[in-house]
Amino acid sequence: MKRRTWQIPLGVALILLFGAWPASAVVRFQCPANLLTDGTGPGGVRLDPVTGFATGETDDPNVLCIHLAAGDGFVNMADKLRPDAPGGWPQYIFSFSDVTGVPDNDVVSVGTLQANFSAPTIKVREGQDLYLTLTNVGMVMRPDLFDPHSVHYHGFPNASAIYDGVPDASVVPFPFASFTYFYRNVDPGTYLWHCHVEAAEHMQMGMLGNLYVLPTQDGTDPGANCPSQKFAYDDGDGSTCYDVDFPLQIAGFDKNFHDLHLAVQPLPFAAMDDNYPMLNGRGYPDTTLAGPPLPFPVDVDGVTPLNQEVPSQRVSALITATQGQKILLRISSLSTTSFHNLEVLGIPMTVIAKDARLLRGPSPDGGVTPGIDLSYGANSISLGGGQSADVILDTAGVAPGTYFLYARELNHMNNYQERFGGMMTEIRIQ
Secondary structure, X not given: OOOOOOOOOXXXXXXXXXXXXXXXXXXXXXXXXXXXXXXXXXXXXXXXXOOOOEOOEOOOOOEEEEEEEEEEEEEEEEEEOOOOOXXXXXXXXXXXXXXXXXXXXXXXXXXXXXXXXXXXXXXXXXXXXXXXEEEEEEOOOOOOOOOOOOOEEEOOOOOOHHHOOOOOOOOOOOOOOEEEEEEEOOOOEEEEEEOOOOHHHHHHOOOEEEEEEEOOOOOOOOXXXXXXXXXXXXXXXXXXXXXXXXXXXXXXXXXXXXXXXXXXXXXXXXXXXXXXXXXXXXXXXXXXXXXXXXXXXXXXXXXXXXXXXXXXXXXXXXXXXXXXXXXXXXEEEOOXXXXXXXXXXXXXXXXXXXXXXXXXXXOOOOOOOOOOEOOEEEOEEEEXXXXXXXXXXXXXOOOOEEEEEEEOOHHHOEXXXXXXXXXXXXXXXX
């Protein structure tokens, strides 16, 4: 039997959505008004001179303002529908898109069917204040749902529970409303972020992304033996020096769960099983494609465009370096079903931090000298959902060539029923 396609006219969907929700809801991007004075882009935030996209930077280098939209959309998996098809099997998702710099009145139309997987990467500096506005643009493909959404900055010590994203004690915007979170980033490291409303469902559907905080030691420690002046943490001795860094997020989709969600059927929570394991929202060999984004997703007919012909998989998972460089991998897991073991063969690996905490003992003299180094060498790292780790790969003496980072669990190296895919990527040393 031919599978039914699910793309419905955008205008019809918007009518259904707007007609079903009060007109009193408000979309509003919030940022300290006195900082939005440079006038280089809509809303006052600066534009990147290369990409033309808003950066979120303001006139104060210690303040960052970004605007995210939460809604639904589609992505294509790495298994091919047919040899001649431009993409793989489409999966319906919930997730986020970056609408920083979009005028308030246009956010709903711009953010509709624009969910990204992985969600947009959030990168801030230690000591920087982050104002993050979240606007719920509704579910076009599920107009029967009025789910609120939130941002949960996982592992971050919020000053107030209202910003934590957990619906029991936090504000969670319903469709066509906005809420602005405030974070004062005082600790560097690799974190992660996700929606915490109906967490098992919304995280399985794709509402998760990379997040990391750069240390103040960056560029300020010429005495350290670190030509790049890039550090993973405020280590005091240059031990976390690196040359290039890459965020890698472990996640997976249960094909049956996503298909039933789109078909408006009961969801099999107890039977949830990720059969599309991924890194940064991609399965092998899509993980090896240099640079984001992947082409926009298409429907099961291999032709009909989805997501208004806009790409939805923007975060690359390819790792590249020049021989002799140190590679920092910012690894996090938001898997809703499994523990995962990632292995690298042929390149020395040192685990320097876990859960945004440097593996270092207390200083014997109150901080004048660094504490005992508790980092360790390994060739694999094991993470469960909600955990993160910082790993340095040292390519000194490593022959140029292609190396692999992959899941040790064989069932996590498949794209559904297609073998030799899934949670694997390449490390290319020149």
